[in-house]
Amino acid sequence: MQAWAGVPLIVREPPKACAVCDGGMNVQKTIRRTVRTLTHGSFQAQVTIFVCASHCQKQNHLVTARSSSLAQLLVPHCTVGYDVLVYVGCQRFLHYRQREEIRTDLGKRYGIVLSTGEISALGRRFLVYLQALHKKRAPALRAALEADGGWPLHIDATGEDGRGTMVTAWAGWRNWVLSAWKAPTERAEFILPGIERVAAEFGAPCAIVRDLGRAMTEAAAQYVQSRKKPIPVLACHQHFLADIGEDLLQEEHHQLRDGFRQIRLLPRLRAFVRQQGRHLGESIGLGREALDRWLEETGRTHGLPKGVGGIVAVRSMAQWVLDYHDEGSGLGFPFDLPWLDLFCRGLQLLAAVRTFRRTVPADTPIRKALETLERMLRPLEGNQPPLLLIQDALSKRADLFHRLRVVLRLEEKNPTAKKLDQIQAALQHLEASLRSKRPERGPAKDTRGAIDLILAHLDRHGPHLWGHAIRIPRRAGGGIGLVARTNNGLESLFHTIKHGERRRSGRKILTQDFEVLPPAAALATNLHHGDYVTLVCGSLDRLPEAFAQLDATHRSRSIAVGAEQKGTTAETASLSTIDKRFVRREIFEDYILAAAKSAA
Template identity: 25%
Template sequence: SRHRRIVIAPVPLTPPKSPFAFDLIAEAGRLRFLGHQQLLEIQERFREQGLPTIPLRTIQRLTDRFVLYHTATHLESLPRLREALEEFGGYVLVLDGTGAAGKMTLVLTDDDDSGGTGWVLLAAPIAEESVVRVTPHLERLKRGLGPPVTGISDQSAGLRDSFRGVFPGVYLLLCQFHVLRSIGESLAGKRYARFKSEVERSGVKRALRSLVQRLRRARGKCREARQTLMWVEEILAWEVETHGRTFPFVWSALEFYGRCEKVGGALEAVLHRPGRRANGSPYLQLEKALQRLRAPAKRGARLTRDLPALRERWGWFERTRRVLGYRNGPVPLSPKGTLSEEALERGRRRQDWLEGKIEEEVGEKSRSSVTWELHRLLRGVRRSCGSSREELFAPNVVAQVNGKQVVRH
C-alpha cells in the first residue's frame, strides 16, 4: 500500500540572530513604504493576523532592516538591471539632488520622457552636490550598468563635473525644467513676492469666497444674482485652471489680479447703466469686494505700480518657455521627449531669435529704474540660455532597441 502524501510547509527563512523571519520584515517594509502606514497601524495589522503585540520600537527596527536588505538586493541585482535596460537601448541618466544642504539625497534615474523606464537606478544620501560626494556613486553605477546613452542634470556644477569625470565623451544635457525655473524665479524676484503679499493682505479672496457661498445658499433666480455668481466663480476658477502648476510656471497672484480686473471692467459697465439698485444687491456686493484691491491708497498704489512691470516680465518668461519648446500645460511639465533634427535646428533658430529680441530691448536707453531692473534680468536670461546653448538642443543620440534604431535623446 502507498504511504499517505503529507505536505509540510517550509520553515520560514530567518536572518541570523533574529526572532523575525524575512517574510515579516518584508511585510513591515511593504506596509510602511508602499502602504504609507504609521507604526501603530502596522502593529494593529500584525495583531489582526494573529501575531502577538510587537513593540513599536521593534517594528521600527524591522522597517530599517527592510531598507538595508532592499538596498543590498538592488546593488547585487545591477547586472540583471543592466540586461533589462539594454532592451530599451540603454539608459538616459537623470541626475538630481533633493533636500537642503547637509541632508540631501542624490537620485539617479532612467529618463522616461525619451522612451526609457523611469526606474530609480541608485539613490544615496549626500551632504552636498560636490564632486567628492557624487563621483563615488556614479562610479558604482558605471561598474554595474556601464556608461549611459546620455545624461541630464540641472545647472549644479558638482553634478555636471562629476558626470563628465566619470563618463568622459558622453553628452550631458541641461534639464529645461530647472533652467526655466531658475529664469522664472529670477524674473519674478522680490517685486512679485511683494505684489503677491499685497494681494493676499487685501482680503479680496476671502471676501469673494464668502460672497460666492452666500449666493449659492440664496439660490437667487434673478438675472443679477446669476450673473454675479458666474463672475465670482470665474475669478475663483484660477486655482483649478492652473492644472497643478506651481510657481514660477504660473504667477498665481498676477493671474488672480487679471481676472479681477476683467470682471471689474464688465461690472463697471453694467453699473453705469441707468436704474436704481438696493444697497445689498449682488452687483454692489461684488463691487465692494473688488474695491479691496484699491484700498488703502498706499497698498493700491503699490499694486498699480508693480502690475505693468510684472506683466512685462511674465511676457519674457513665456517667450523663453516657447523658445525651449516647453509646454505650460497640466503636470507634469515637460518638453517633447525627443526632437527630430529639423526640430532641433528650429529650436536653435528660436534661441537666436530670443537673444536678438533681448539685445534690442536692453539696447533701448531709459531713465526708469523699473526698466533698468528689467534689462539687468534679461541680460541674465541671455547669459543663461547662451552659455547652455549646446546643452539645451544637443544632437540626437540613436540607440538599438529590438533591432531598430530609436532616438533616445
C-alpha cells in the same frame, strides 16, 4: 492558521556529517521558539540542535547543525519569517502605511502579533536585504541595460529644508533607481564618488541629465573628463526654464505680492463674502437658483437681477476674484503667476462693477454691496503702492518667458528626433530675434535687462541643451535612442516618496523624516516595475526566497547585522539631528560651563 497556536511543532531533521571532520553528530539541546510566518501564522517550534561528536570547532565555536527547512523560513536570530519581513517592508516603503496599520493587518489577516518597534526594525532590515539583493543581481541588471544599447543617467537630489539630502541615480529608459546615497550637503565631492560607483557597477551611461546646480554641474563635468570616450552632459530643460523664470519674474512678482498685502485686498474680500453670506442666511439657495435662471435668459443687458439673486451675484463676483488660483496650471511659480492672476481678475471685476453701477439697481442692498466692492478694488489703480506699474513690468517679462516656453514645447512628452531638431532651430531663431530687438539705449531699461538675462542663460547653458539623440550600438539593434529632456521622471519619484512619507507620518514638514530615511528607500520603488522584479527575484512572491538565499552561506549572522555596523559618512551640515542631540547633553554643557568658570 490559528489551529497551530499553542501546539508545538517538532522540527528534527536527521543530522548530516560534521562539516569539519565528516564525523557523526550528537544531540546538543532542544529549544522551543515562537515562530511567525504568513504561511503558518504564529506557532511553537521545538527544534533539535546537533553538535559534532568530536567537538570540532570553527572560528572558536563548536560545529553545530539544525533544521535547514526551518532556517530557510526564518531570518537569522529572529522569530519571524522572510515572508513577514517582505510583507512589512512592502507595506512600509511601497504603500507607506503606518506602523499601527501594518500591525493591525498582520493580526487580523495572519494572526501575527508584532510590536510597533518590531515593525520599524523589520522595515529597516528589509531595506538592507533589498540593497544586498540589488547588488547581487547587478550583473543581470547591467546585461539588461546593455541590451537596451546603454542607459542615460538622470541624477538629482532631494531633501527637506536643506537636510537629509538624498542623491539618486536613475536609469532613464528603464525608470530604475540604480543607486541612492545620502550626502551631508549637495556638493560635488559627495556626488562624484556615487556616479563613479554606479558606472563601475552598471557600466558607463550613454548620457547624463542633470539640473543646473553647481554641485551637479561640477560632478558631471569631472566624471566626463575622467573618461577617454566623451558622453553628452545634458541640462534638464525643466530646470533651465524654471531657473530663467525665477530670475526673470521673482522680483516683480514679490513686489506685487507685497502690494496686495499692503492694501489687504484678500482679507477684505473674504470678510465681505462672509458678511453677505450671513445676510442671505437660508435664502442663499433660492438666490443661486434665481441667478442661474437670470444667466440663462437671452437678450439680457449688462445689469444685475433683482432681489436675492442680485445679492448672490455680487457675492459670487467677489468669490470669482478669490478663486484666482484657478487661472494657474498647477505647476507653481514661475510657470504660474498667482499674484498677477489676482491683479488681472481684480481689475476685470472693477471694470465690470462700474458697468453694473451705470444702471443703478433699485434694490438698496445690491447698490450698497456694489459700492463696497468697488471701494475695495479701487486701490488696484492707485499709486500707493503702484500696482499698475508693477503689473505692467511683470506682464512684459511674463510675455518673454511665455515665448521661451512655447519654443521649448515641454508639453510634448516624447518628441521625435526630427521635432527635437525643430525645437532647437526655433530656440536659435528666438535667440537671434532677442539679440536683434534688444534696445541699446533709451527708456526701455527693464526690457533690455530682461533680454540680457535670457541671453546670459542661453550663453551659459546652451552647449548642454542639445544632444538627446543617442546612437544605439549595432549589437543592441542599432537605431537612435532619445534621452528625456527633463528630470521630471526622477522629480515625480521624489514627489511620490515625499507624499508617501507625509501620509505615513502625518507631518507636512519632513526634515526629521528625511534625516533618518535610509537611501535604499528609493530602491524599493523599483519593485513597482515588473522587468526589474523579474531580473532580481522572478516575482514578488519569490522575494522572501531570494532574501533567504542571501543568508544561506552564513546562517549564524544576518546580513543586516553587518550593515548596521558600517561607519557613518562625513558630516558637514552645521547642526544635524545627531549633532543636536550630542550638544544638548547635560554633561557636555557642564563641561563647557566648568571651563568657563575656571577661566574667570
